[in-house]
Amino acid sequence: xxxxxxxxEVPVPxxxxxxxxxxxxxxARPAALWGRRRAVRLLVARDLKVxxxxxxxxxxxxxxxxxxxxxxxxxxxxxxxxxxxGAEPYIVFLLxxxxxxxxxxxxxxxxxxxxxxxxxxVRSTNVPREVWVVRVxxxxxxxxxxxxxxxFGFALAFGAPLDWxxxxxxxxxxxxxVLVLGVGLLLAPMVVLVRDLERVVRIALRLGFYATPVxxxxxxxxxxxxxxxxxxxxxxxxxxxxAGFSTEPVQWSLVGISVSAAAVLLAAGWAVFARLERTxxxxx
Amino acid sequence: MPAATDPVVSVEDVAVRFHRGRRHxxxxxxxxxxxxxxxxxxxxxxxxxxxxxxxxxxIGVVGRNGQGKSTLxxxxxxxxxxxxxxxDVRAGVAPLIEITxxxxxxxxxxxxxxxxxxxxxxxxxxxxxxxxxxxDFAEIEEFLDTPYKHLSSGMKVRVAFAVVSRLxxxxxxxxxxxxxxxxxxxxxxxxxxxxxxxxxxxLFLVSHNDxxxxxxxxxxxxxxxGRLVGDGPMDEVLAAYxxxxxESA
Numbered sequence: 001x002x003x004x005x006x007x008x009e010v011p012v013p014x015x016x017x018x019x020x021x022x023x024x025x026x027x028a029r030p031a032a033l034w035g036r037r038r039a040v041r042l043l044v045a046r047d048l049k050v051x052x053x054x055x056x057x058x059x060x061x062x063x064x065x066x067x068x069x070x071x072x073x074x075x076x077x078x079x080x081x082x083x084x085x086g087a088e089p090y091i092v093f094l095l096x097x098x099x100x101x102x103x104x105x106x107x108x109x110x111x112x113x114x115x116x117x118x119x120x121x122v123r124s125t126n127v128p129r130e131v132w133v134v135r136v137x138x139x140x141x142x143x144x145x146x147x148x149x150x151x152f153g154f155a156l157a158f159g160a161p162l163d164w165x166x167x168x169x170x171x172x173x174x175x176x177x178v179l180v181l182g183v184g185l186l187l188a189p190m191v192v193l194v195r196d197l198e199r200v201v202r203i204a205l206r207l208g209f210y211a212t213p214v215x216x217x218x219x220x221x222x223x224x225x226x227x228x229x230x231x232x233x234x235x236x237x238x239x240x241x242x243a244g245f246s247t248e249p250v251q252w253s254l255v256g257i258s259v260s261a262a263a264v265l266l267a268a269g270w271a272v273f274a275r276l277e278r279t280x281x282x283x284x
Numbered sequence: 285m286p287a288a289t290d291p292v293v294s295v296e297d298v299a300v301r302f303h304r305g306r307r308h309x310x311x312x313x314x315x316x317x318x319x320x321x322x323x324x325x326x327x328x329x330x331x332x333x334x335x336x337x338x339x340x341x342x343i344g345v346v347g348r349n350g351q352g353k354s355t356l357x358x359x360x361x362x363x364x365x366x367x368x369x370x371x372d373v374r375a376g377v378a379p380l381i382e383i384t385x386x387x388x389x390x391x392x393x394x395x396x397x398x399x400x401x402x403x404x405x406x407x408x409x410x411x412x413x414x415x416x417x418x419x420d421f422a423e424i425e426e427f428l429d430t431p432y433k434h435l436s437s438g439m440k441v442r443v444a445f446a447v448v449s450r451l452x453x454x455x456x457x458x459x460x461x462x463x464x465x466x467x468x469x470x471x472x473x474x475x476x477x478x479x480x481x482x483x484x485x486x487l488f489l490v491s492h493n494d495x496x497x498x499x500x501x502x503x504x505x506x507x508x509x510g511r512l513v514g515d516g517p518m519d520e521v522l523a524a525y526x527x528x529x530x531e532s533a
Contacts, residue, residue: 126377
């Protein structure tokens, strides 16, 4: 408490640490967010700490759900029914779709209520409010990356064809992050204002699972309907995820649709977030 | 009184509107019409408020309950945004508002100190440097590895005050936190605030205690029904406030 007096002589160049948001400009918000990336890192680290350090089964939990689902679908579609969809080995095909789906599902569910869950923190710290959504997207993203070794394990065990397309996992993850961030920014403020939306989101995700090529491929959908499935922005992400485990050519058109959809969603999500922020702050 | 340098805080024609009722406008309203137009169930928590504060000024904010004092502090802290007008804060802010808000029940005191300090912009190195000071101030050494939720409410406030009051931000906002805690801790808080004022920081204090206001603040802001009705030397503002309170009593 004694060494405090000399502090004020330097009236603290805080503007560097607390870049106050300029009022205009499309880059202002991303810049402010980038300026407080340390806060994001802290929160993501905290999430992972809670997840991995506090329970003995920590790591297992994050892969258990996709593994169990993969097991069930594998049983139903190869043992009960005669499978005509997907690719060989089916379990690898399934996991390569289920792991990104788990990320999407978990992140969207949590991002939708991100501002609610952390209401106290939102009210008492002036970090850019986007932080609360970004933090969810990244926490779930890290869990996704940590679950990839399981996918590789299965691929090796079942002799899946591996090739250089595995590098596409990386752009796939980036694309997913952008997509989830867009959806999250769109939903988080709306859920604060209209609580019912949270339920709508949960139901939409349930249905969305079957509208997403996880247990089948877009090319398995008959006729003109396959065009509809191709419009699902997750189709491109999953295509990138599966590319390294298959000899089929990559459907770049799916990826193109995904990239455009992710960009549009991010822009729209951020615009809505900015628009509703002031009202949301009064409501939480 | 206004400092020769540029103001640290300038508030211009600021207005904030709240809803009185529970459910009010549809999402479509928010998105399409934005924040235009007042509805019947809305009221202005602040309106037409303008002032500017120079580096090192000490401001006491007075007014009866529900007249906009906390709203004003939240605007300066940046956790609330004005519906009209501009709030320009040109320096970092240490907000002693809802100070326990940022703490996570399930994490230990140690983890919470790191997290909250980090969220308020303290670097890891500075946290390390200040850690012992914070622990000493809060007198919490034996409970460092206790989950925050197991602390008594007095201890919680102590930890929170210790962390946020160590932030090296040039603007300090204090919202009636002094009302909590026992006598000894209150004295420590006062000493800490005096120290910060002596360092030349800018202080905003919301309080109902005339003694505290006179002791820490040179300039007073008086809010009534969301409007700034007094801005001057603390003593004069307190006198005006006392007159009004007597009239309405």
